Amino acid sequence: MAEGGTRPAALRLRGVRSGYGALEVLKGIDLEVREGEIVTLIGANGAGKSTTLKTISGLLAIRAGKITLFGTPVGTLQPHEIVGLGLVQVPEGRRLFGDMTVLENLEMGAYLRRDADGIERDLEHCFELFPRLRERARQRAGSLSGGEQQMCAIARALMARPRVLLLDEPSLGLAPLLVQQIFEIIGRLNREGVTVLLVEQNANAALNLAHRGYVMETGRITLSGPADALLADPKVREAYLGH
Amino acid sequence: MTLAEIFSWPHVIDALTLGALYALIAVGYTMVYGIIQLINFAHGEVFMVGTYVALLAVLHTGMPLVAAIALAMLACMALGLLIDFTAYLPLRRRSPGVDAVSIAGLTAFALLAVAYFELGRREVTGLPVLLVTAALALIPLGLLVLALLSMAGRLGRPKGQVASDRLSALITAIGMSLSLQTIAQLLWTADYRAFPASALPAFFGRTIWTVGEPPHQAAILGKEIVIWVAAAVLMVGLGALVSFTRTGRAMRACAQDKETAALMGVNVNSVIGFTFAVGSAMAAIAGVLYAVKVGGNISPRMGYYPGVIAFAAAVLGGIGSIRGAVAGGLVIGITQSVGGGVTLWGLERLAHGLGAIGWEGGRAGLERLVAALAPRISAYDFAFAFGLMILVILVRPWGLFGKPGGKRA
Ligand SMILES: Nc1ncnc2c1ncn2[C@@H]1O[C@H](COP(=O)(O)OP(=O)(O)OP(=O)(O)O)[C@@H](O)[C@H]1O
Ligand SMILES: [Mg+2]
Numbered sequence: 001m002a003e004g005g006t007r008p009a010a011l012r013l014r015g016v017r018s019g020y021g022a023l024e025v026l027k028g029i030d031l032e033v034r035e036g037e038i039v040t041l042i043g044a045n046g047a048g049k050s051t052t053l054k055t056i057s058g059l060l061a062i063r064a065g066k067i068t069l070f071g072t073p074v075g076t077l078q079p080h081e082i083v084g085l086g087l088v089q090v091p092e093g094r095r096l097f098g099d100m101t102v103l104e105n106l107e108m109g110a111y112l113r114r115d116a117d118g119i120e121r122d123l124e125h126c127f128e129l130f131p132r133l134r135e136r137a138r139q140r141a142g143s144l145s146g147g148e149q150q151m152c153a154i155a156r157a158l159m160a161r162p163r164v165l166l167l168d169e170p171s172l173g174l175a176p177l178l179v180q181q182i183f184e185i186i187g188r189l190n191r192e193g194v195t196v197l198l199v200e201q202n203a204n205a206a207l208n209l210a211h212r213g214y215v216m217e218t219g220r221i222t223l224s225g226p227a228d229a230l231l232a233d234p235k236v237r238e239a240y241l242g243h
Numbered sequence: 244m245t246l247a248e249i250f251s252w253p254h255v256i257d258a259l260t261l262g263a264l265y266a267l268i269a270v271g272y273t274m275v276y277g278i279i280q281l282i283n284f285a286h287g288e289v290f291m292v293g294t295y296v297a298l299l300a301v302l303h304t305g306m307p308l309v310a311a312i313a314l315a316m317l318a319c320m321a322l323g324l325l326i327d328f329t330a331y332l333p334l335r336r337r338s339p340g341v342d343a344v345s346i347a348g349l350t351a352f353a354l355l356a357v358a359y360f361e362l363g364r365r366e367v368t369g370l371p372v373l374l375v376t377a378a379l380a381l382i383p384l385g386l387l388v389l390a391l392l393s394m395a396g397r398l399g400r401p402k403g404q405v406a407s408d409r410l411s412a413l414i415t416a417i418g419m420s421l422s423l424q425t426i427a428q429l430l431w432t433a434d435y436r437a438f439p440a441s442a443l444p445a446f447f448g449r450t451i452w453t454v455g456e457p458p459h460q461a462a463i464l465g466k467e468i469v470i471w472v473a474a475a476v477l478m479v480g481l482g483a484l485v486s487f488t489r490t491g492r493a494m495r496a497c498a499q500d501k502e503t504a505a506l507m508g509v510n511v512n513s514v515i516g517f518t519f520a521v522g523s524a525m526a527a528i529a530g531v532l533y534a535v536k537v538g539g540n541i542s543p544r545m546g547y548y549p550g551v552i553a554f555a556a557a558v559l560g561g562i563g564s565i566r567g568a569v570a571g572g573l574v575i576g577i578t579q580s581v582g583g584g585v586t587l588w589g590l591e592r593l594a595h596g597l598g599a600i601g602w603e604g605g606r607a608g609l610e611r612l613v614a615a616l617a618p619r620i621s622a623y624d625f626a627f628a629f630g631l632m633i634l635v636i637l638v639r640p641w642g643l644f645g646k647p648g649g650k651r652a
Contacts, residue, residue, distance in 0.1 A: 057506060080505055084508060091506060097500065099495065099499060100499075108509075111493065112508035
């Protein structure tokens, strides 16, 4: 796929450190996602991928380094302020509001928006992308199947009109056909102008979709480059692609 | 005594009125618990402060009661926010330093409160009182500074972490409750007071309806109808707020998963503050209406029993559920009104039964017990309310409307 080349950075991390309590998980992360790109972050369990996304979203404080979003420093902002700047995350494990209906979950996604017409249009758009959600709109989100929940979680994030979308393992626990469908939708969203940072276990699918990739090991970026280069890299093939 | 006497109109009316008031207080406990799993022991004191604000407004400005209630609601919203801001927010922004300091501070505060009450009882004046007073004035100031520091990130809090040690929060809440009582006593003395009859609308004391047949006839007074209508309107309004508005959705989202709510753009701490404010406004209304119903009960400790009873109502109904607060309030109100009568009735039946099977000694003993209990059983009305709460917790720990293992807003 085409390289992002000279486009300006949407999201940039420089020397970012963070963690939980006394445990430092991220030990200086440098990462960049340019406008219009799909970038994937792959790595083994416990490498710190989710921690990276939580830190970007402001759920964890950065202890050192700098995060900028479209050039604005966001490292010290609260999570809701970061959402207000157009960066939205689909968290690991879907994290739907199980007691609310599907529709209410989607409305939660649009929490910061006041444009009723735009919200209505985006709702329609989400129902086009995921027809299943239209059928289930009045149903408790907790009663959806795993795949439907993942669709709902992605749709919920789209309702915020993200400029940058972070996805944490959207394919986890889904049947192959559904994984393919989810990846197609991510590609489609990207063509519609959304910049994507995709965390994945399914490195093969992720690298086939993405423009560029980063490989993470125990809190450090150990490898990065164009997706096809990573796909061809013997180390990546051995560690993450099972060859 | 017959069951018809026990469930006579005066008792039923009393039960409904108490139940409505308990529901108004309980909703403050239940909403705050639903969202941060904290039992806000200071809620009874918010109720108390609201009553004083309305009383003082009426006495000093002569404003109509409705305006005084509105003022009390505003004051209590501010107080609710202040309590959250100074006592609980620093704990949510968990950083070990703040935790330790605020626990130490509030414990000292609580000790001072106890000391002050002791001094007050022995009528010691002069230096000791002055010292205690000065200390009392300094500590909230210190806490405020701490809270501001932690908010400014100067104490190294992990951003956005909302979990907190439950025990710290509980101790803080109890400390807050004692502190507010003490401050109220300093400001307003421990004397019992009441709304002057001239300040209350004339129809409060007027009989609107008479129900039942003599000799169990009862008058429904204007103030009772006001309490019922106010409680019904407020509870329906609150239910609608939580179910159908954007803010209500945010409250439910925070109750279920604060981290994800934040990822949706919800300012979690504002939503929690809003919850405190709404619950506190309800407590202000309840406090004034309670004082109107009871009469002559306004004192710094007036929030204690209604607070604890309403908390029992919240637990009974299923903590976290607004419908549960209403149901729990009514059930507790009924229990409190008729619990004594039903107990006596049961003992009488039992004595009767013992007589019927020929055990005259048992019958005579029980009848003596009934005769001894009858004049003073009404003093144990709270015991019946708590007894019921304990029973419900044993059988159905999540309460009438709660969900097993769940929490709701
Ligand atoms: N809430 C937490 N408290 C303490 N430590 C945590 C917490 N969450 C994660 N960790 C630790 O941080 C490290 C990185 O976890 P993280 O969730 O970022 O990994 P990951 O790369 O997303 O893994 P996975 O592929 O399994 O999702 C792990 O060692 C984990 O034990
Ligand atoms: Mg992860």
